Amino acid sequence: MTGKPRFVMCICTGECPGFKSLNLWELINRVRAELPVEYAIVHPQLCVDDGDRFWHDYAKPGVTYIVGACDPKMQRKMFKDAFSAIGGDFDQQVIPLDLRNMSTEEAFKRVEEAVQRVMTGVRE
Numbered sequence: 001m002t003g004k005p006r007f008v009m010c011i012c013t014g015e016c017p018g019f020k021s022l023n024l025w026e027l028i029n030r031v032r033a034e035l036p037v038e039y040a041i042v043h044p045q046l047c048v049d050d051g052d053r054f055w056h057d058y059a060k061p062g063v064t065y066i067v068g069a070c071d072p073k074m075q076r077k078m079f080k081d082a083f084s085a086i087g088g089d090f091d092q093q094v095i096p097l098d099l100r101n102m103s104t105e106e107a108f109k110r111v112e113e114a115v116q117r118v119m120t121g122v123r124e
């Protein structure tokens with residue numbers, strides 16, 4: 001894996017009650033300012049067609065993506081084909097985090113722990 005991880009936040013259209021305790025922009029700005037990530041970005045809904053098109057355009061083999069969204073098993077199911085299609089591997093490249101029903105601080109801590117795992121080479 002090369003370089004620092006990228007943080008991708010999926011906010012479930014902004015309407016999902018699971019994210020109502022989360023201040024999206026505070027989280028994104030804290031992640032990009034305080035953690036050793038290459039950058040942090042937001043997608044509104046990764047699990048629909050334009051989310052697939054986004055991964056096909058954006059994902060690169062060998063790069064690590066920390067994805068803040070919903071259930072990790074669902075993320076795997078929804079995104080693994082897009083990674084396979086670009087010659088990548090979801091299991092090697094994506095750290096899927098379930099950030100639903102968390103405060104901004106709790107979500108930040110989850111992302112911070114994931115970034116530390118990537119930077120120290122410990123994924124689990």
Ligand code: SF4
Pocket residue numbers: 010011012013016044045046047048069070071078
């Ligand atoms: S990937 Fe998960 S968090 Fe993102 S829109 Fe789909 S269900 Fe919601």
